[in-house]
Amino acid sequence: MKREVAGSVRAAGILLASALLGAGCAGGGAPRIVLVRGGAGVVGGADGAAGAKDAFEARGLDPGFLESPAARDVDWSGVLHVFVDPPAAPGGPGLPPVLGSARLEGRAVRFEPRYPLEPGLRYRAVLRAGPWLGKGGADGPAVEVAFAIPPRNLEPKTVVERVYPSAGTLPENQLKLYIHFSGPMRRGQAYSMVRLIDIEASGREVEAPFLELGEELWDPSGTRFTLFFDPGRLKRGLKPREEVGPPLEAGKRYALVIDGAWLDADGASLKEPFRKELTVAAPDYDVPDPRGWRIAAPPAGTREPLAVAFPEPLDHALLHRLLRVRGPSGAALEGGVAVGAEEREWRFVPDEPWEAGRHELLVETTLEDLAGNSVERPFEVDETRGIESRIEPKVVAVPFEVPREAAGR
Amino acid sequence: MPRVISSSLASLVLLAILALLPPPLRGDDASAAALKEGAPDLKSAGPLAFGPPGILFVADTLGAAVFAFDTGDRGPASGTKELKVEAVDEKVAALLGTSAREIAINDLAVNPASGKAYLSVSRGQGPNAAPVIVAVSDAGELKALALDKVKFAKAALPDAPAADGAKAGGRRGNQRLESITDLAFVEGQLLVAGLSNEEFASTLRAIPYPFKDVAKGTSVEIYHGAHGKLETHSPVRTFVPFNVGGEPHLFAAYTCTPLVTFPISRLTPGAHLKGKTVAELGNRNRPLDMIVYKKDGKDYLLIANSSRGVMKVSTDNVEKTESITEHVKDGATKGLPYDTIQEWKGIDQLDRLDEKRALVVRRSDGGSLHLETLALP
Numbered sequence: 001m002k003r004e005v006a007g008s009v010r011a012a013g014i015l016l017a018s019a020l021l022g023a024g025c026a027g028g029g030a031p032r033i034v035l036v037r038g039g040a041g042v043v044g045g046a047d048g049a050a051g052a053k054d055a056f057e058a059r060g061l062d063p064g065f066l067e068s069p070a071a072r073d074v075d076w077s078g079v080l081h082v083f084v085d086p087p088a089a090p091g092g093p094g095l096p097p098v099l100g101s102a103r104l105e106g107r108a109v110r111f112e113p114r115y116p117l118e119p120g121l122r123y124r125a126v127l128r129a130g131p132w133l134g135k136g137g138a139d140g141p142a143v144e145v146a147f148a149i150p151p152r153n154l155e156p157k158t159v160v161e162r163v164y165p166s167a168g169t170l171p172e173n174q175l176k177l178y179i180h181f182s183g184p185m186r187r188g189q190a191y192s193m194v195r196l197i198d199i200e201a202s203g204r205e206v207e208a209p210f211l212e213l214g215e216e217l218w219d220p221s222g223t224r225f226t227l228f229f230d231p232g233r234l235k236r237g238l239k240p241r242e243e244v245g246p247p248l249e250a251g252k253r254y255a256l257v258i259d260g261a262w263l264d265a266d267g268a269s270l271k272e273p274f275r276k277e278l279t280v281a282a283p284d285y286d287v288p289d290p291r292g293w294r295i296a297a298p299p300a301g302t303r304e305p306l307a308v309a310f311p312e313p314l315d316h317a318l319l320h321r322l323l324r325v326r327g328p329s330g331a332a333l334e335g336g337v338a339v340g341a342e343e344r345e346w347r348f349v350p351d352e353p354w355e356a357g358r359h360e361l362l363v364e365t366t367l368e369d370l371a372g373n374s375v376e377r378p379f380e381v382d383e384t385r386g387i388e389s390r391i392e393p394k395v396v397a398v399p400f401e402v403p404r405e406a407a408g409r
Numbered sequence: 410m411p412r413v414i415s416s417s418l419a420s421l422v423l424l425a426i427l428a429l430l431p432p433p434l435r436g437d438d439a440s441a442a443a444l445k446e447g448a449p450d451l452k453s454a455g456p457l458a459f460g461p462p463g464i465l466f467v468a469d470t471l472g473a474a475v476f477a478f479d480t481g482d483r484g485p486a487s488g489t490k491e492l493k494v495e496a497v498d499e500k501v502a503a504l505l506g507t508s509a510r511e512i513a514i515n516d517l518a519v520n521p522a523s524g525k526a527y528l529s530v531s532r533g534q535g536p537n538a539a540p541v542i543v544a545v546s547d548a549g550e551l552k553a554l555a556l557d558k559v560k561f562a563k564a565a566l567p568d569a570p571a572a573d574g575a576k577a578g579g580r581r582g583n584q585r586l587e588s589i590t591d592l593a594f595v596e597g598q599l600l601v602a603g604l605s606n607e608e609f610a611s612t613l614r615a616i617p618y619p620f621k622d623v624a625k626g627t628s629v630e631i632y633h634g635a636h637g638k639l640e641t642h643s644p645v646r647t648f649v650p651f652n653v654g655g656e657p658h659l660f661a662a663y664t665c666t667p668l669v670t671f672p673i674s675r676l677t678p679g680a681h682l683k684g685k686t687v688a689e690l691g692n693r694n695r696p697l698d699m700i701v702y703k704k705d706g707k708d709y710l711l712i713a714n715s716s717r718g719v720m721k722v723s724t725d726n727v728e729k730t731e732s733i734t735e736h737v738k739d740g741a742t743k744g745l746p747y748d749t750i751q752e753w754k755g756i757d758q759l760d761r762l763d764e765k766r767a768l769v770v771r772r773s774d775g776g777s778l779h780l781e782t783l784a785l786p
Binding site: 084095096098099118185186187211212213220221224239265 | 610643
């Protein structure tokens with residue numbers, strides 16, 4: 001689908017300088033610049049959907065010149081330029097032309113910007129004066145046309161779906177939070193959009209509780225944000241903790257507040273703000289121990305879920321990645337994982353029915369609890385107990401038996 | 410809006426190479442042969458570092474890889490001109506056909522061969538942002554590197570998460586990503602610091618360059634002590650190579666503020682090594698980027714922070730400094746002495762330009778970013 005936007009006639013176009021040369025340009029009409037919108041990909045595509053080929057075309061050029069040998073020597077990329085119309089700041093910096101390529105196509109000079117045009121912005125296309133404008137064109141004025149690209153539809157639609165841990169009580173040394181959104185979000189604002197409120201101190205905001213990283217730890221889809229508490233304030237013996245104390249204090253109540261002004265990838269704000277109240281319990285310095293997990297094995301021949309219950313909540317993201325099941329043949333089973341309420345349960349549904357016999361739950365020892373204590377080692381290790389000098393990726397295998405169908409019934 | 414920096418330490422790297430390798434052609438020859446022309450599948454452009462002459466390393470967090478690009482820019486340096494590009498964010502945005510709020514300048518690196526500045530940029534702020542590398546000429550002219558036809562090599566990060574996440578049993582919908590927070594090229598290896606969005610652990614990888622055998626990339630963990638008793642596995646945020654008593658070392662700054670040092674020779678595959686804590690930066694002094702330099706015969710480390718200006722640390726007696734095992738209360742300092750350079754406020758990115766000057770991306774009071782040349786303090 002191609003839409004053409006020309007001069008001031010169409011809704012999106014504004015004719016700035018009607019420096020049209022009259023008489024010399026019979027045939028193709030007066031020299032003019034039009035914007036050819038190349039497909040629907042532009043509107044709403046946050047970062048420019050691929051496939052959208054917008055182009056500016058200079059038409060109405062002098063056919064006599066275009067057919068002459070001299071036309072072949074023209075570097076057309078130096079003839080038609082497009083600029084972002086500067087924001088209304090007189091004396092602002094001179095802006096470079098928009099990156100793209102120009103060529104002669106038929107009787108028009110066509111400029112394709114490297115990246116899709118930005119909704120809501122104005123662009124100025126400039127066709128340099130030259131013999132292509134007809135007789136006397138080289139001495140005349142350039143042709144300049146401005147185009148306003150309609151803004152995106154910014155109807156708020158994205159919401160905070162979940163915050164993990166989902167439990168209402170967290171240990172004092174809670175290490176991180178995961179914020180899940182219903183759609184992709186925009187980078188660059190995260191730390192100004194999340195606040196921690198001390199409910200008992202009449203709503204006072206906790207100062208700088210989080211680790212602020214310019215990278216902003218998002219997942220590849222831009223829908224999950226990982227928010228670490230400031231580790232310098234969690235670790236005992238470090239200066240930030242000694243100076244200002246831990247971000248959360250046991251026995252107190254807090255609210256995590258997410259501002260509705262946080263923008264999604266399209267630039268629309270959230271549909272609503274988000275609030276989650278938290279009660280803080282004593283710090284947790286103990287490693288999770290898979291030997292204490294309760295495994296409920298399903299009967300063979302079924303695809304009923306295997307359920308593993310933990311005595312404490314574990315890290316939501318890591319539970320999806322660091323637990324596997326090995327079947328009697330020794331191969332890891334394919335299947336789907338679900339994490340149960342308050343991240344105290346892990347369920348696995350195999351793609352194929354369970355076989356009877358010895359299975360193993362494989363636990364990568366980097367699996368962490370809420371306070372960053374992993375199966376392998378606590379968040380803070382007592383050095384006096386000795387520290388391994390090599391990193392060995394480790395897996396703990398917890399055996400369980402899948403009973404025969406008959407035995408199970 | 411918090412901005413974080415991670416820069417490339419390029420000139421140091423060159424110094425390190427000159428100091429450590431016999432001067433022959435190794436860099437140029439080996440790297441030229443290792444690069445093939447084509448269109449790299451760069452998915453994002455983060456930290457930058459220069460390596461062998463003209464070779465720019467680019468960290469790609471989304472693609473879980475590092476790239477080496479031949480910029481073709483091998484100098485010579487034009488000399489003493491003071492580069493200044495006002496509103497560099499607006500200009501880069503205009504070049505990319507958008508507005509300043511729709512781009513992010515992720516890093517700045519100076520090519521030590523030419524003194525030319527390179528910026529890694531995201532066009533767009535969402536998950537589909539396009540990566541761009543912009544070169545800035547001495548005259549302040551901006552040019553995007555042609556990424557559709559360039560000599561390049563790619564090294565996928567060892568044990569990087571699978572892109573689709575649907576490999577082994579139950580591993581569906583993998584959301585893990587490792588943000589690359591810093592890069593440096595030292596002794597024929599590209600060092601890569603990473604920060605996972607799930608586990609909280611310190612991983613530093615050493616990838617030999619040319620990237621002929623990526624599998625040999627090594628992974629090390631560095632930890633630091635506190636109170637002489639508790640060790641912690643915090644991610645290294647930024648690091649810089651530095652000579653201590655003639656032996657190449659790294660200074661590494663943690664997200665939780667201690668600054669440690671250790672010999673590069675101990676970066677062997679699978680090593681779990683303890684850095685010597687030489688300074689603790691204190692609350693809210695979040696280390697963003699570091700460069701080292703010499704002034705009046707003394708060695709200094711310059712640390713950019715998120716909120717407190719820049720810290721200038723004297724590293725003169727670093728080999729004699731005892732490890733801090735317990736921090737000192739009542740404002741007393743232990744470890745390396747430092748000054749805070751208040752005039753260097755708003756520094757978003759920095760890299761060393763030459764012996765006496767640094768190039769910085771600085772945020773003005775009005776919010777615009779300027780690319781400026783500053784004399785080293």
